[in-house]
Amino acid sequence: AKSRSRGSISVFEPEMDRQLRDRRVLHQDLSTAIRNGELSLHYQPQARASENVLDADVTGFEALARWIHPTRGFVSPGDFIPLAEESGLIVEMGEWILRQACREAASWPVPLQIAVNLSPAQFMHGDLVNLVHSILIETGLAPGRLELEITEGVLIEDFDRGVALLRRLKALGVRISMDDFGSGYSSLTYLQSFPFDKIKIDRAFVINLGLNPQSAAIVRAVIGLGHGLDVSIVAEGVETHEQLCFLASEGCDGVQGYFIGRPAPIAQYAALVGRVSSV
Ligand code: C2E
Ligand code: CA
Ligand code: CA
Ligand code: CA
Numbered sequence: 465a466k467s468r469s470r471g472s473i474s475v476f477e478p479e480m481d482r483q484l485r486d487r488r489v490l491h492q493d494l495s496t497a498i499r500n501g502e503l504s505l506h507y508q509p510q511a512r513a514s515e516n517v518l519d520a521d522v523t524g525f526e527a528l529a530r531w532i533h534p535t536r537g538f539v540s541p542g543d544f545i546p547l548a549e550e551s552g553l554i555v556e557m558g559e560w561i562l563r564q565a566c567r568e569a570a571s572w573p574v575p576l577q578i579a580v581n582l583s584p585a586q587f588m589h590g591d592l593v594n595l596v597h598s599i600l601i602e603t604g605l606a607p608g609r610l611e612l613e614i615t616e617g618v619l620i621e622d623f624d625r626g627v628a629l630l631r632r633l634k635a636l637g638v639r640i641s642m643d644d645f646g647s648g649y650s651s652l653t654y655l656q657s658f659p660f661d662k663i664k665i666d667r668a669f670v671i672n673l674g675l676n677p678q679s680a681a682i683v684r685a686v687i688g689l690g691h692g693l694d695v696s697i698v699a700e701g702v703e704t705h706e707q708l709c710f711l712a713s714e715g716c717d718g719v720q721g722y723f724i725g726r727p728a729p730i731a732q733y734a735a736l737v738g739r740v741s742s743v
Contacts (some may be wrong), residue, residue, distance in 0.1 A: 490533075491551055494544055497531055498560050504530050505564055506727035509736065510579070510698060510720045513712040515705075517724050522736055524577030526613070526720065527565040528727045529557075549585040558586040559595060566603040566610060568730060572737045579611040579641065584618045588625075593632045600636070607637030611662065614640065616648045623657075630658050641698075646686065655693060662718075663690055667701025670721070673710055680710070687716050 497503050507525040511517045531539045548554040562580055569578035586592060600607055612633060619626040630640055641662035645651055646669055655663075665686050672679035683699065690697035699711050702721030711719055730737060 487547065490539070490544070491547055491553075493533060494531070494547060494551075494553060494557075497533075498557060500534075502532050502534065503557070503560065504532070504729070505561065505568070506530050507568075507730050507733060508720060508727040509725040509733065510577075510718050511724050513699070513708070513716045513719045515709050515712050517708070517719070519736055522725075523575070523718065524579060524609075524611070525569075525730075525733070526579040526727075527561065527568075527581070529561055529581075545583060549583050552585065552589065554583050554585045555589045558583065559599075562596070563599050563603070566599050566605045569609060570603045570605040574606075574609075576737065577609050577611055577639075578605075579613050581613045581643065582618070584615070584621060587614075587618045587629060588621060592629065593636070596633060596638060597636055600638075608639065611639040611641050613643040613664070615643045616651055616654055619654050619657075620648075627658055634659070644700075646682065655689075655695075660695055662696045662698055664720075665697065665699045665716075667721075670699050670701045670707055670711075671703070673707050674704075683711070683716075684714050687714050690717070691715070 505527045506529075507527060509522045510524050510526060511521040512523060514521060529541045529545065531541070531544050533539050545554070548557050565578050565580045569576065572578075582592075596610075596612075599605075600610065614630070618630075634640055639661040640658070641664060642651070642654065642660045643664050644666045645663045647666040654660075663686065665683060669679045669683050669686075673683060674680070687697050689695075696717045698718035698720055699707075699716050700720050702708055702711065702719045702723045704723055707721075708719060708723055725733070
């Protein structure tokens with residue numbers, strides 16, 4: 465296809481080919497994104513659940529990766545994280561994200577926590593435990609202030625290895641949280657095999673609160689489950705005051721979502737973290 469010009473083939477090129485080429489280009493661009501300073505982190509607050517969430521209720525932030533592509537503009541992490549996973553780029557990218565997030569959080573008032581997402585591929589490649597350990601030392605962040613969010617995908621590939629890794633991470637003093645709880649199949653098995661510090665109820669259940677009674681029953685049950693296991697429960701995707709009130713009245717521990725605060729550059733939360741970031 466090299467001899468043909470882009471313009472002339474695009475008319476006849478099957479959609480599949482175009483998509484594949486698109487992905488290839490996007491993938492090349494992603495490999496230079498870190499170097500070119502196109503990646504950044506947004507931060508979304510997590511707060512203790514109460515009917516009126518105040519600044520003082522904020523317990524920490526989740527770091528969420530952002531990619532501003534030089535010509536395409538904003539590319540969603542829902543699109544580029546899977547691409548980075550397939551290509552193995554996630555290892556380098558994940559290291560950048562972890563370091564950046566820990567550096568940032570090390571400057572916040574001490575009780576504030578930072579949550580960082582870990583992909584399954586980061587788990588299976590490289591020495592994650594040593595990486596986390598050295599970044600904590602390098603940034604001076606107390607281990608107890610770092611929370612690593614994993615999905616059950618991490619445990620699906622190689623259960624024994626996954627659990628062993630989680631134990632070693634926990635031994636460093638960091639907290640482990642199960643993300644997207646309820647969205648997969650085996651979550652309950654995993655809860656039995658590993659002492660998670662936190663469970664994040666998937667947004668899908670929160671969205672339907674008030675719309676269908678099943679969701680309310682499920683959310684109530686997961687909160688009860690969490691309390692029984694002595695695990696803190698955080699609801700994701702809280703968008704309305706009604707949802708917040710329901711969760712608070714059911715005894716949900718934490719909340720996160722647009723109603724509390726959107727993911728944004730940390731400068732937007734300067735009042736909460738005490739200053740404007742310099743990193
Ligand atoms: P996630 O870890 O489940 O992150 C929560 C997602 O929900 C974020 O989407 C966030 O912006 C969005 N969100 C938060 N509150 C609300 C709300 O009230 N309503 C709605 N509709 N959405 C809300 P985002 O930032 O687009 O990230 C999507 C996914 O990409 C994340 O899902 C996570 O799986 C992945 N991701 C993002 N950043 C990273 C990262 O640094 N590393 C890794 N490995 N994955 C990441
Ligand atoms: Ca997450
Ligand atoms: Ca989630
Ligand atoms: Ca997710």
